[in-house]
Amino acid sequence: MRALTWQGKHDVRVETVPDPEILNPRDVIIRITSTAICGSDLHLYDHTIPGMKDGDILGHEFMGEVVETGSSDHKLKVGERVVVPFVIACGGCFFCKKQQFAACDNSNPAETADASEIAYGYPMAAAFGYSHLTGGYAGGQAEYARVPFADVGPIVVPDGIDDDKVLFLSDILPTGWMAAVNCDIEPGDTVAVWGCGPVGLFAVQSALLLGAHRVIAIDHHPRRLQLARNLGAEIIDFEQVQVREALAEMTGGIGPDACIDAVGMESHGFTPDNLLDHVKVKTFMATDRVHALRQVILATRKGGRVSIPGVYGGVADKFPIGALMEKGLTIKSGQTHVQKFMPQLLQMILDDKLDTTFLISHRLDLEDAALGYKNFKEKQNEYTKVVLKPGSGIQTRH
Amino acid sequence: MARRTRPDPISDSPESTAKDPNPAAAGLMASEDEDTLIGRTVTINRPARELYEFWRDLRNLPLFMENIESITVIDARRSHWKVKGPADSSVEWDSLITEDIPGELIAWESAEGTSVPNSGRIEFRASDNGRGTVVTATIAYDPPAGALGKMFAKMFQREPKIQARRDLRRFKQLMETGEISTSAPVEVFP
Ligand SMILES: NC(=O)c1ccc[n+]([C@@H]2O[C@H](COP(=O)([O-])OP(=O)(O)OC[C@H]3O[C@@H](n4cnc5c(N)ncnc54)[C@H](O)[C@@H]3O)[C@@H](O)[C@H]2O)c1
Ligand SMILES: [Zn+2]
Ligand SMILES: [Zn+2]
Numbered sequence: 001m002r003a004l005t006w007q008g009k010h011d012v013r014v015e016t017v018p019d020p021e022i023l024n025p026r027d028v029i030i031r032i033t034s035t036a037i038c039g040s041d042l043h044l045y046d047h048t049i050p051g052m053k054d055g056d057i058l059g060h061e062f063m064g065e066v067v068e069t070g071s072s073d074h075k076l077k078v079g080e081r082v083v084v085p086f087v088i089a090c091g092g093c094f095f096c097k098k099q100q101f102a103a104c105d106n107s108n109p110a111e112t113a114d115a116s117e118i119a120y121g122y123p124m125a126a127a128f129g130y131s132h133l134t135g136g137y138a139g140g141q142a143e144y145a146r147v148p149f150a151d152v153g154p155i156v157v158p159d160g161i162d163d164d165k166v167l168f169l170s171d172i173l174p175t176g177w178m179a180a181v182n183c184d185i186e187p188g189d190t191v192a193v194w195g196c197g198p199v200g201l202f203a204v205q206s207a208l209l210l211g212a213h214r215v216i217a218i219d220h221h222p223r224r225l226q227l228a229r230n231l232g233a234e235i236i237d238f239e240q241v242q243v244r245e246a247l248a249e250m251t252g253g254i255g256p257d258a259c260i261d262a263v264g265m266e267s268h269g270f271t272p273d274n275l276l277d278h279v280k281v282k283t284f285m286a287t288d289r290v291h292a293l294r295q296v297i298l299a300t301r302k303g304g305r306v307s308i309p310g311v312y313g314g315v316a317d318k319f320p321i322g323a324l325m326e327k328g329l330t331i332k333s334g335q336t337h338v339q340k341f342m343p344q345l346l347q348m349i350l351d352d353k354l355d356t357t358f359l360i361s362h363r364l365d366l367e368d369a370a371l372g373y374k375n376f377k378e379k380q381n382e383y384t385k386v387v388l389k390p391g392s393g394i395q396t397r398h
Numbered sequence: 399m400a401r402r403t404r405p406d407p408i409s410d411s412p413e414s415t416a417k418d419p420n421p422a423a424a425g426l427m428a429s430e431d432e433d434t435l436i437g438r439t440v441t442i443n444r445p446a447r448e449l450y451e452f453w454r455d456l457r458n459l460p461l462f463m464e465n466i467e468s469i470t471v472i473d474a475r476r477s478h479w480k481v482k483g484p485a486d487s488s489v490e491w492d493s494l495i496t497e498d499i500p501g502e503l504i505a506w507e508s509a510e511g512t513s514v515p516n517s518g519r520i521e522f523r524a525s526d527n528g529r530g531t532v533v534t535a536t537i538a539y540d541p542p543a544g545a546l547g548k549m550f551a552k553m554f555q556r557e558p559k560i561q562a563r564r565d566l567r568r569f570k571q572l573m574e575t576g577e578i579s580t581s582a583p584v585e586v587f588p
Contacts, residue, residue, distance in 0.1 A: 024577040072576070092574040094443055094529055106571045109579045110564035123567070126579070137581040148579065 002390065003142030004369040006056045009047040012370050017057065020138060020146035025072035028150035030082060034163040035062035035140045037369070037376050037386045038171060039197050039264070040311055044131065045373050048265060049313055051115065051131035059141030060086035060128040061170040063163060066154075067144070075151050082154035083346075084147055085338035086171045088126040088137060091152035101125070102335035107149065108135045127335070141369055143390045155342045158350070165349055167387065168202070168356045174341040175309050176202025176262075180210050182307035182332035183258035190214040192247055192256035192299065193233070194292045196224035198359055198385050199309055200262035204233045205354070207260075216250060218243055221381040227358065244299045255301030263292035264310030290316045297323050308333035359385045366390040412437055414536055421538035426505075426517050435538050436559045440566050443530035444573045446522040447501045452573065453520060454504060462568035462578060465561060476509075489514060515540045535566055 003017045020029055038061050043049045063083040066076050076082065089101035096104050104125040108116065113123035116133050129139015138145065147154060157166045176199050183191055191207040193200050196219035207215050208231065217228035220239040229235050236246050247256055293308065297320045300306055306329050324331070348354040361384040364372050372386040407416065413424035414437025421435045442449060452458055456477050460466040467480040467488055475495045480488050491512035497505035497519075505519040518537035525532050539558065568578050 018583075023580055023582060026575070026577060090571075090575040090579075092443060093570075094441060097443065106575050107579055109581055110567040110571070112581070113567060114560065114564060117563075126581070135579070135581045138583060149575065 001143040002366060003057045003138075004059060004366065004388075005054075006044060006052055006058055007054055010045060010374075012045065012058065012373050014367055014369050017055075017142075020144050022068060022070045023146065024148060025070045026074075026149050026151055027070040028066050028074065028076055028147050028154070029068040029144055030062075030064040030084065030147055030154075031067045031144055032062050032064040032140055032142060032390050033081075034064070034167045035059050035142075035366070035388045035390070036167060036170075036172075037061075037141070037372050037388070039199060040130070040171075041373070042377055043265070043311060043313075045377060049131050049133070051112075051133040051136075053132060053136070056129070056131075056136070057138040057142055058129040059139035059145075060130055061167065061172070062128075062140030062145060063157070063167050063170065064145075066150075069150070072151070076154065076156070081157050081159065083157055083166050083169045083342070084128070084140065084145070085153045085155075085169075085174075085342060086127050086130075087153075087335060087338050088128065088135065088148055089152055089339055090149050095125075096152070099337055099340040101337045101339040103337075112136055125335070141366065141388060143366070153339055155346060157346065161350070162357075164357045164360055164387065165355075166346065168198070168359070169338075169342050169345055169349075171336065171338065172198040173202050173345055173354075173356055174338045175199050175336040176204075177206040177341050177345060178334075178336045179203040179260050179262060179307045179309040180206035180212075182309075183207065183210075183212075183260065183305050184330075185210045185212050185258065187211060188213045189257040190216065190251050191258045191260065192216045192218065192296075193228075193260045193262055194218045194296055195262035195264075195310065196221065196228045196235075197262065197380075200224075200260070201227055201231065201359060201384075202356070203260050203262050203307075203309065204228050205231050207258075208232050209354070216247065216256065223381045224384060227384065230358070243295055247299045251301070255299060255304065257301055258305040258307065259296045259300045261293050261296045261306070261308045261310040265290070265312045265314075290319060294318070294320055297329065300327070300329055302327045304329055306331045309336070311335075360387055362386045363392075363394060364388055364396050365392050365394045368394075368396045371396065412439075412534070412536075414438075421517075424536050424538070426519060426536065426538045433538075433540065434558075435536070436562055437534060437536040438559075438562050438566055439532060439534040440570050441525060441529050441532050442570045442573050446524050446531040449531055449533060449573060450501045450504070450522045453522075453569075454498070454500075462572050463565045464568075533566070533569075535562055537562060 001019045005015050066078050066080045087102045088107040089096050089104035090106040093105040102125055107126035112132050112135050116124035126135030128137050180203050189212050191212045193203050196217050204215050204217050215233040217233040218236045218238055219225050225235045366388045369388050376383045376386050413419050414435055419435040456469045465482050467482050470478040477493050479493050480490045483489055492509035493506050496507050503521045507517040508515050516539040521534045523532045571578050
């Protein structure tokens, strides 16, 4: 099959690779019809997350049609259309039973889980196409993918509904939603959102749906800010405005009740080596860039809430722990418990209460995935979200 | 190796978490020279009885223990273990079940004269907060010396702790999900 493979920093290529196979009873194989490039993929593209190997197949936002099922008694049937959550979760462990799917104890294979236990104290759950720290599972920017624990993760979508309407159930829609849920929004609240990428924009939309009185969105790309405004947010361009002062002034001197960091670490993260090497020399974590997060913590009102969907991997330098403690802030963070939120969000989409298609700026054939990565990174203003369609034959001018 | 004397412990944590753990204090019938102790606890969301029974059928162990080539059950107490070594070698020993409390505990000890003396215990305790079963493996062993020691250093000296951790993780996966998680890529045949 054809698949987008990682070959090093800023080097991704579509290549012919072996088709995936069923390895475990609960697996299914799906033929992918749509798959997106995520801001999280840029951390791999920039090589700021360790544990990548040449040839790894990327992609964790995908959907398609079930073409083969494993030997266990499957609830999925060949021919059904499913959206696949980026988090791989078993459904049976303590964490899955608590619906903390992104903390699943079992999905990360024993060897790779070990590396993450050394880094974070406990082993991490697995994800598709996201480095060997989270399991080394082949991703979904490909024609086919193997989906483990398919009786727990994938959600069946009705025939007739367009891929573009439901694809983002795989990650960014639940991620924006959970980011807003983590704000514990109360009536009258103002929520400020840093970053108007896909995650930030869905956080804006979700915060409003969850009853925020006002939402203020912060970025510097005019088109992305405009999308936030279209959703009903007030906007701040951080290149032109002093963000903290602006937020204080716009909230009567009180400050936003809850703040969301939908930016995450930028290009300076881990030193780009294999984590196991880092562990060996006991200096395995370089400093993540936490510029936005620092600002978030300073801007949040006293006694307010901070929600961090933005991804960090290492340790932070000059983290404002004093502001955090003295102001009595509450922080919630984490990879998204996608499986927990999918059913309700799918229902909202089917009921036309939620539109996600506004986000898509470009649809490309899988063959043009490398171009999609380059432009999603370098032309953020125009490229708000790239959806890849394997085998579509969509022509893109290079 | 002579053990340093130390004051009676006042911590409530298991002996294996001590900075200088003592197999005897962990309740293992360790021989004089078995002086390295490792312990690891996992919570498995299944009933204790089911976990005990799966483990007690020793033929199941190679399903999740990576280094084991085979286990042959000789009689109710005695079994023969063949464990993978580097470069297609293997090491073998007889193991004796020394204590067996159905649903709760299995303890074992290697027969006399083995090159890698070891003893251990696996305990299954129903969690008192409704989380399934708390499973604790405790193993005492003697890091081998000499040429054989060198050969097995990788397995029995530096790595047993990692090995135990991974084996227990696979045991938990198998019991909780019915399978062992893998991301193994499809082999590319030339
Ligand atoms: N928690 C999860 O499960 C989860 C899931 C998906 C993505 N993420 C993470 O969410 C983050 C955002 O993802 P995305 O797809 O929207 O990425 P993106 O890169 O498209 O968007 C990030 C946006 O932040 C803006 N930005 C940069 N610095 C800023 C600053 N100082 N202040 C305000 N805005 C700033 C950029 O201009 C950009 O528009 C990433 O870190 C991604 O890894 C987390
Ligand atoms: Zn994503
Ligand atoms: Zn789980």
